[in-house]
Amino acid sequence: xxxxxxxxxxxxxxxxxxxxVLNGKSGxxxxxxxxxxxxxxxxxxxxxxxLAKNLQKKKTNTIGIITEDLTVFNAPEIVDGIDAYCxxxxxxxxxxxxxxxxxxxxxFTDTPKHHELTDMxxxxxxxxxxxxxxYVGYHCREINYLPSQVQIPLVYAYCYPGKDIYPSVIFxxxxxxxxVTELLIAKGHKNIGVICGPAASYHTKARLKGFNSAMTxxxxxxxxxxxMYGDWDRISGYRMAARLLDKKVSAIFSxxxxxACGVYEQAAExxxxxxxxxxxxxxDNRSISQGYVPALSTVQPPLNEIxxxxxxxxxNNINQSKKYSKIIYLPCTILERRSVDVVND
Numbered sequence: 001x002x003x004x005x006x007x008x009x010x011x012x013x014x015x016x017x018x019x020x021v022l023n024g025k026s027g028x029x030x031x032x033x034x035x036x037x038x039x040x041x042x043x044x045x046x047x048x049x050x051l052a053k054n055l056q057k058k059k060t061n062t063i064g065i066i067t068e069d070l071t072v073f074n075a076p077e078i079v080d081g082i083d084a085y086c087x088x089x090x091x092x093x094x095x096x097x098x099x100x101x102x103x104x105x106x107x108f109t110d111t112p113k114h115h116e117l118t119d120m121x122x123x124x125x126x127x128x129x130x131x132x133x134x135y136v137g138y139h140c141r142e143i144n145y146l147p148s149q150v151q152i153p154l155v156y157a158y159c160y161p162g163k164d165i166y167p168s169v170i171f172x173x174x175x176x177x178x179x180v181t182e183l184l185i186a187k188g189h190k191n192i193g194v195i196c197g198p199a200a201s202y203h204t205k206a207r208l209k210g211f212n213s214a215m216t217x218x219x220x221x222x223x224x225x226x227x228m229y230g231d232w233d234r235i236s237g238y239r240m241a242a243r244l245l246d247k248k249v250s251a252i253f254s255x256x257x258x259x260a261c262g263v264y265e266q267a268a269e270x271x272x273x274x275x276x277x278x279x280x281x282x283x284d285n286r287s288i289s290q291g292y293v294p295a296l297s298t299v300q301p302p303l304n305e306i307x308x309x310x311x312x313x314x315x316n317n318i319n320q321s322k323k324y325s326k327i328i329y330l331p332c333t334i335l336e337r338r339s340v341d342v343v344n345d
Contacts, residue, residue: 002044011037022046061091063314064125066118068138069101073286074303078136078157081307089315094128096121100138115145122147132314134307135159140170140202153317157310158303160327167324169309171301173203176332177210180253180281180299183336185218188343189251189279193226193244195237195259204229207255207283230259237262245270250343251279257286257298264292279340285333294338302330 004022008015013029020028021037029037063086067075083093098117125133132152137143137159144162147154156168184192194211197204208227215222226247230236237259244252245266254260260282267274274280275294282289285300309328316322 002041002046004046007037007040007044007046010040013037060129060131062094062128062130063091063311064094064096064128064130064133065136066096066098066121066125066133067136068098070095070097070099072101072138073284074158074301075136075138077303078307078310081304081309082134082157082311083307084304085308085311086315089311091311091315094125094130096125109141110144118145119147122150126150126152131318134310134314140173142202153314155310155314155317155324157306164325167313167326167328169306169313169328169330171303171306171332172329173206173332174210174213175329176283176299176301176334177207177253177255178214179210179332179334180283181211181214182218183334184251184253184279184281184340185214185220187251187279187340190220190343191223191226191247191249191251193247193249193252194228195240195244195252195254195263196227196229197232197255197259199229204255211253232256232258234258234262234265238266241266245272245278249278251281251340253281255283257282257284257289257296260296260298261288261292264296275339275341279343281340285335290337292339297337297340298335300333300335302332305330 004015004018008018011018011033013033017029018037021034022041028034063082065079065082067079069075079095086093098121100114104113122133130152133154134157135154136157140158142162143156143159146161146163146165154166156166158170160168160170181192194208196208212222226244226249228240228243230240237254241252241263252263254263260280263280264274267278272278280296282296282298285298289296289298309330313324317324
């Protein structure tokens with residue numbers, strides 16, 4: 001990479017003169033020499049060392065992003081939101097990937113290996129002199145282990161700390177599930193089967209709370225025998241759908257799109273048509289949701305907006321213009337497609 005020294009040697013002036021010209025300082029050189037310096041710099045594709053400049057000012061304009069696993073579906077869109085907001089505000093990002101799912105499958109939350117890896121990643125980011133860190137969770141949950149001695153702003157995305165020390169941004173599972181349930185009820189459905197994720201999951205608990213709230217609001221009895229628990233994958237959706245269809249439910253609310261895929265398969269084997277014989281709603285707005293016929297009604301989480309809000313918070317904390325220390329809930333978007341119809345009496 002070309003340096004100021006090389007440009008100075010070619011143009012026959014001091015490095016200070018070149019630096020002043022390239023930084024737009026008036027009167028640094030005569031008109032002809034200024035033009036020559038700029039032309040030479042452009043022809044040699046000179047790029048200023050902004051990191052060195054910022055370090056002199058004790059400011060790097062850099063944010064560190066630590067993802068628990070970059071390969072899971074939610075992480076890329078959140079990271080993109082962070083990156084876009086930082087770019088708009090002249091900040092850069094340094095990305096670190098813990099690869100937790102690839103390393104340990106689901107066996108990592110609040111274990112010694114998770115604590116050690118978290119501390120190592122944070123030390124690495126601080127060594128790179130980032131001005132703040134955004135920690136992106138693999139799945140939404142309470143993070144009980146909090147790093148010690150972090151002297152720079154820290155924000156959690158898609159997860160939240162067990163203590164109100166650091167701010168976090170997640171989406172409102174409960175409100176989204178309540179809205180979906182009320183939509184189904186408005187179409188005449190009362191016998192609504194539910195396919196949850198694992199019982200201990202934050203998403204399961206919050207979405208089930210929203211479902212129960214809507215059913216209670218409309219005076220509809222909640223039947224525990226049509227609330228099933230899967231494990232987020234297609235096969236569990238297929239198996240739970242068999243039980244629900246045997247119980248003659250008129251609609252199924254699957255707590256994610258992957259389990260809803262299993263419902264399509266189970267219905268097809270029974271000669272039932274989704275959107276006509278049985279209504280179906282998913283969650284997550286995965287790309288596969290529009291690949292089925294009819295397209296799956298689903299919930300779109302505000303993943304990009306989570307990233308942008310986290311970046312906004314971290315930059316405000318860096319500039320000390322506003323302080324946050326609570327959980328921020330963002331609304332989801334309900335996408336009604338042709339997999340839902342009025343109840344077929």
